[in-house]
């Protein structure tokens with residue numbers, strides 16, 4: 454028999470709405486609160502999902518704008534590697550977030566927009582204070598979930614936020630004819646990208662700790678990017694291996710728990726996976742912190758290690774590495790392995806090219 458619980462979720466992004474869907478489907482009384490007026494707006498994301506997405510959800514025409522099967526990785530010397538990749542999906546975040554929220558609504562979850570979480574009130578049950586159009590609102594629940602993005606006010610209120618690091622993702626959607634290939638510039642900022650939305654529109658962005666707007670302007674000039682259609686910039690948390698995701702009956706997931714791949718800034722699949730693990734843990738009364746770590750921690754950690762190493766790369770290192778990736782055996786690994794499973798990918802690369810271990814020296818600096 455299932456014990457019906459009152460569950461409040463702060464944040465109607467993909468992580469929060471997917472958790473709402475799964476928990477309401479399990480019979481719980483779920484309410485989602487978001488400070489925004491509209492779900493998914495403003496867009497602050499490129500919306501590219503690796504093939505790993507298929508393990509979580511079926512892609513739908515309702516939100517998929519494009520499919521991509523080629524990546525082009527550039528070196529500072531201008532050389533590039535074309536790699537076939539498994540099908541990646543480019544989504545419209547407004548439609549994607551609304552799609553998941555509608556799934557949740559269809560299972561009975563209630564959504565309250567323009568409700569900004571403010572703090573926790575003292576009491577026997579978990580009691581939250583929110584503001585709706587300037588008016589104070591109180592809500593009580595058995596379980597509180599913070600799926601409230603990189604700055605996670607819920608983590609702060611629960612006293613588990615600690616120090617966090619972020620990169621800035623400066624991105625625009627703009628007019629640019631293209632050949633439906635994802636372009637990746639790992640040596641610009643922390644990394645830069647051009648992702649095709651359709652044959653005439655791309656999302657182009659730079660992530661980094663500083664100067665991302667300047668770098669974005671430069672790459673737009675070099676690549677002769679046309680009219681800007683939308684600014685879609687935002688902040689991206691760097692995975693913190695010691696992040697605390699559970700404090701009694703308060704749980705944190707998605708960007709709020711820094712569950713983001715440090716080499717690419719991708720966090721949608723990770724937030725969805727964590728939502729699924731959390732709903733299973735609530736159902737089976739298991740420890741969420743242990744459960745998500747057993748499935749996701751190592752990969753997020755390997756992304757972090759790779760990010761740290763690549764921050765130290767010289768131009769010569771990049772030219773050398775990308776030259777190596779132009780060889781068929783390494784290109785095959787890029788095709789066969791998902792970047793969501795970077796551990797397996799790195800292991801295969803290490804077996805083929807033990808000499809690349811030389812870059813581990815940067816961890817000591």
Ligand SMILES: Cc1cc2nc3c(=O)[nH]c(=O)nc-3n(C[C@H](O)[C@H](O)[C@H](O)COP(=O)(O)OP(=O)(O)OC[C@H]3O[C@@H](n4cnc5c(N)ncnc54)[C@H](O)[C@@H]3O)c2cc1C
Nearest residue numbers: 464466467468488499500501570602622687707708720721
């Ligand atoms: C420029 C850029 C490009 C990116 N590109 C990709 C990509 O291509 N692929 C990918 O997988 N990931 C990408 N990401 C990361 C991705 O956007 C996040 O990982 C993803 O949105 C996390 O989902 P979430 O539901 O955890 O958090 P969010 O989507 O941030 O949702 C959090 C929600 O909480 C709400 N909220 C915050 N504070 C409060 C409050 N006090 N009260 C009530 N509600 C609150 C917010 O309004 C928001 O709706 C990118 C990020 C950026 C910035």
